[in-house]
Amino acid sequence: MNLRDLRYLIALVDHRHFGRAAEACHVSQPTLSTQIRKLEEELGVTLVERAPRKVMLTEAGAAIAQRARRVIAEVEQMREVARLAHDPESGTLRLGLFPTLGPYLLPHVVGPLRGRFPKLELLLVEEKTGALLARLREGRIDAAVLALPVDDDGLEHAMLFEEPFVLAVPERHALAARRGRSLRLDALRNEHLLLLEDGHCLRAQALDVCQLSGASEKDGFRATSLETLRQMVAAGVGLTLLPVLATKPPVPPQPNLRLLPFAAPAPMRRVALFWRRSSARAGFLRAFASTLAGLPPGLLDPPRPA
16 A cells, blocks of 8 residues: 555545546556555455446445545645745645635735745635535645634634624615614514525524524525625615625625624624644744734724714
8 A cells, every 4th residue: 555546546536537536646547447456455345336427435435535635634744844844934825715705805915925925825725614624624725714613623723803794785775774873783683684505604604693683584595605695685685794804895885785884792703714733834824824814904894884
């Protein structure tokens, strides 16, 4: 058994196709197939069920592939320890962000990060929280920006910021007529909010606000993105919660939409940088988090009541 064969197995698991897995590993399909069979012979178990159009893992194959990922991740950590001994702020950082934050945070932090870490290559991965956690645990990314809470003893984190929510309402909605006052949560009682589809952490946070305020989800509609929510509110379909970063430039103002701040204590989400406890880059990631947290003054301030 060698690391190359374990990489072949992981590629096969990821692509579920011998041809695509071979292409990802830069070898021929017969080569990859032969090495997988040799690995099966060495272990004495069948790892994959071979069908004409797809590949399925056996129970033993799934368990072994999971351990193979951990082995490869540990080997990569060894290499990283050696490299970081020479220059801890160089190389590549694979960073995960979730979709309701990434596009709105990055314009404000990429410049400062490049200035502070000029030799660092930043590779960004945008996925929902569950997928980012899986990639982080498997060593497929180095760190992830996630919303708290995250229940995983194998991860460490550094707090970045607290981001308030604002209420987005159509211009003609009754709540838009309020002048000079922030909203209390109970102003949402009996309202029906437009929410994101399952898998978005913002959906869970919005449901918490609904429970506290007496609001509920609008039946028959679940958006795939914040931009869809924004457009639906502007079209007068309903109202929704938006994180304040998604309302700041370079996001353009939306006609026919009003943004209403909440009175303290305003609903908000807590955002942190997470990495594996076993990471060889823990010290660097703390410095990275410190720069990432250095947002421009006022960026997280909600709009003033009109």
